[in-house]
Amino acid sequence: MRILLTNDDGIHAPGLVVLEAIARKLSDDIWICAPSEEQSGAGHSLTLTRPVRLREHDSRRFSVSGTPTDAVTMALRKLLPAPPDLILSGVNRGANLGDDVTYSGTVAAAMEGALAGIRSIALSQVYAAEGMADRVPFDAAAHWGEQVLRPLLGVPFAPRTLVNVNFPPLTADKVSGIRVVRQGFHDYARGSLVEGTDPRGYAYYWFGLHGIEHTPGHATDLEAIADGFIAVTPLQLDLTHQASLDAMRARYPS
Numbered sequence: 001m002r003i004l005l006t007n008d009d010g011i012h013a014p015g016l017v018v019l020e021a022i023a024r025k026l027s028d029d030i031w032i033c034a035p036s037e038e039q040s041g042a043g044h045s046l047t048l049t050r051p052v053r054l055r056e057h058d059s060r061r062f063s064v065s066g067t068p069t070d071a072v073t074m075a076l077r078k079l080l081p082a083p084p085d086l087i088l089s090g091v092n093r094g095a096n097l098g099d100d101v102t103y104s105g106t107v108a109a110a111m112e113g114a115l116a117g118i119r120s121i122a123l124s125q126v127y128a129a130e131g132m133a134d135r136v137p138f139d140a141a142a143h144w145g146e147q148v149l150r151p152l153l154g155v156p157f158a159p160r161t162l163v164n165v166n167f168p169p170l171t172a173d174k175v176s177g178i179r180v181v182r183q184g185f186h187d188y189a190r191g192s193l194v195e196g197t198d199p200r201g202y203a204y205y206w207f208g209l210h211g212i213e214h215t216p217g218h219a220t221d222l223e224a225i226a227d228g229f230i231a232v233t234p235l236q237l238d239l240t241h242q243a244s245l246d247a248m249r250a251r252y253p254s
């Protein structure tokens with residue numbers, strides 16, 4: 001089984017080391033292609049306005065000067081001798097839950113794989129304390145990763161679908177188990193905005209991330225994490241809201 005790994009936190013991300021250790025329990029045929037710099041929040045962007053540079057770090061280990069989607073695209077179009085059987089993206093430094101999945105470079109890399117018809121899974125490690133981004137404990141992901149992935153290798157993935165996995169901010173022995181749940185939703189009024197003045201006297205603004213809700217929706221990824229479970233959520237790239245189609249069509253009589 002050939003596995004392609006990527007990570008939106010960059011080729012040197014600690015979570016990529018964790019992911020490689022998980023992947024090597026599944027296969028010896030591992031390829032890595034990741035952005036050269038952190039690309040968190042890049043979403044599903046594809047670099048079109050400048051060239052992308054490719055660097056070989058080691059055998060089957062590459063970085064690109066672009067986005068997570070660029071990294072997967074480069075791997076599929078240029079690097080791998082044949083398409084991989086599996087794409088794993090992560091383990092991300094931080095949550096990719098609820099509505100945040102469309103901002104996520106981690107999830108987007110798996111979306112790109114899904115579009116190419118390849119079984120693709122995004123993995124993220126939630127961390128608890130603010131200001132801890134450089135010291136995220138990947139304990140839950142490291143110890144539970146293989147156990148989460150193996151059943152997903154035997155399940156058929158429908159076309160244009162992917163799986164989003166989040167590990168709770170707990171030591172491995174404190175994790176309650178694994179739940180398959182739907183995508184949750186955030187209260188958008190609560191996103192943070194930091195304002196300040198730069199050294200030259202100009203105002204700047206810095207967007208913060210959404211926190212985990214105190215009362216997340218039932219049977220959602222947010223609730224599973226709040227309850228101490230690993231959240232496994234199948235996602236689809238078809239964003240059509242089916243229930244609105246007929247009502248809108250009725251507004252455009254033919």
Ligand code: MN
Pocket residue numbers: 008009039040041092093105106
């Ligand atoms: Mn990231």
